[in-house]
Amino acid sequence: MKICFLMYPWEEVKKLDSTLRLIHECVKRGHLVGMTTPERLGIRDSVTMANCQIFDRGQKVSASMSSFYKNAVKSWKNVPMAGYDAVFMRANPPMDPLVLNFLDSIKDDVFVMNAVKGLREANNKIYTAAYYDPDHELIPTTHVSKDVDYLKQIIEESDQEQMIMKPLDGFGGRGVIIIEKSASKNIKSLLDFYVNNSRPGEKSQYVILQEYVPGAEKGDVRVLMLNGEPIASIRRVPSSGDVRSNVSAGGSVQKYKLTKEEVQFCRKIGEKLVRDGLYFTGLDIINGKLIEVNVMSPGALTEYNMLNKTRIQIPIIDFIEKTVLEKNLARKRKSDMDSMLEG
Numbered sequence: 001m002k003i004c005f006l007m008y009p010w011e012e013v014k015k016l017d018s019t020l021r022l023i024h025e026c027v028k029r030g031h032l033v034g035m036t037t038p039e040r041l042g043i044r045d046s047v048t049m050a051n052c053q054i055f056d057r058g059q060k061v062s063a064s065m066s067s068f069y070k071n072a073v074k075s076w077k078n079v080p081m082a083g084y085d086a087v088f089m090r091a092n093p094p095m096d097p098l099v100l101n102f103l104d105s106i107k108d109d110v111f112v113m114n115a116v117k118g119l120r121e122a123n124n125k126i127y128t129a130a131y132y133d134p135d136h137e138l139i140p141t142t143h144v145s146k147d148v149d150y151l152k153q154i155i156e157e158s159d160q161e162q163m164i165m166k167p168l169d170g171f172g173g174r175g176v177i178i179i180e181k182s183a184s185k186n187i188k189s190l191l192d193f194y195v196n197n198s199r200p201g202e203k204s205q206y207v208i209l210q211e212y213v214p215g216a217e218k219g220d221v222r223v224l225m226l227n228g229e230p231i232a233s234i235r236r237v238p239s240s241g242d243v244r245s246n247v248s249a250g251g252s253v254q255k256y257k258l259t260k261e262e263v264q265f266c267r268k269i270g271e272k273l274v275r276d277g278l279y280f281t282g283l284d285i286i287n288g289k290l291i292e293v294n295v296m297s298p299g300a301l302t303e304y305n306m307l308n309k310t311r312i313q314i315p316i317i318d319f320i321e322k323t324v325l326e327k328n329l330a331r332k333r334k335s336d337m338d339s340m341l342e343g
């Protein structure tokens with residue numbers, strides 16, 4: 001198959017990145033593998049094109065990630081995106097919505113993981129915040145607003161001493177803080193900063209106010225979901241004195257096996273994810289509550305591999321191969337029938 005990774009620049013790929021393992025698996029299997037970045041997409045004569053680095057086929061592929069990264073042979077080519085069988089989204093959030101318009105133009109011809117519709121809907125934390133949860137079983141109570149007075153009122157009326165505040169489209173733990181009700185003199189100023197001044201020169205920003213989920217001190221669980229099923233999980237523990245478990249914010253990782261209840265919980269979320277075309281995602285779960293669905297470029301694959309001495313990229317690439325094969329077979333059946341009728 002021909003697969004394109006729509007990602008951050010190759011020069012920024014680090015030795016431990018999940019993306020490197022996914023690319024390596026595809027090249028090792030002998031697929032035609034291209035890499036491009038959102039900035040390299042464009043339209044030429046009504047065709048969506050991309051400047052891609054394409055790995056030479058037939059080269060010897062080192063088993064070591066650092067040697068593969070250093071030595072793999074690839075060359076730049078301008079190619080039509082619809083020529084690929086699959087596009088694997090691995091760009092960093094937040095996604096420029098215009099990039100999704102480019103993908104709209106190829107989505108009928110190419111298997112895009114995750115689907116454009118799902119990427120558009122889950123482009124920020126509103127996707128999780130608006131999750132249908134009438135019995136408050138799945139997500140913590142969450143408010144999204146840019147109305148400072150409303151947000152202040154929520155904090156004042158809350159019966160919890162502390163709440164979580166975070167920007168709507170943050171990632172990697174950026175800007176996630178605990179708001180203590182007792183620090184009431186700071187609250188207005190903090191809210192005002194998050195809503196009106198956090199990005200100088202830009203218009204006001206939405207913020208999330210969320211119930212603090214008890215037990216978060218012990219860390220959260222990152223689950224990798226593939227086609228509605230949990231396939232890998234690790235625990236991430238915040239460094240002392242920090243509320244955030246993200247590895248990029250100093251959190252450490254531990255081996256973790258999901259309980260039966262957690263597997264059920266993930267499958268329940270997974271049904272919706274698959275309906276929305278979100279085949280490969282990373283869930284953040286604390287104490288049985290869903291905190292976030294990562295859809296752009298979920299990580300933790302390398303950490304899971306190291307803790308469990310496995311290569312979880314294998315079933316992920318298997319899934320793409322299988323989906324592409326089914327798509328191609330369906331297409332062939334149609335053209336077979338056309339030639340049958342003509343003949």
Ligand SMILES: Nc1ncnc2c1ncn2[C@@H]1O[C@H](COP(=O)(O)OP(=O)(O)O)[C@@H](O)[C@H]1O
Binds near residue numbers: 212
């Ligand atoms: N409601 C919450 N209760 C307790 N801890 C939280 C809550 N929300 C976020 N956190 C902590 O902050 C981290 C980052 O929050 P998250 O919503 O996943 O945003 P990001 O996109 O920055 O990863 C979580 O992994 C968790 O450790």
Ligand SMILES: [Mg+2]
Binds near residue numbers: 172173246284292
């Ligand atoms: Mg997160």
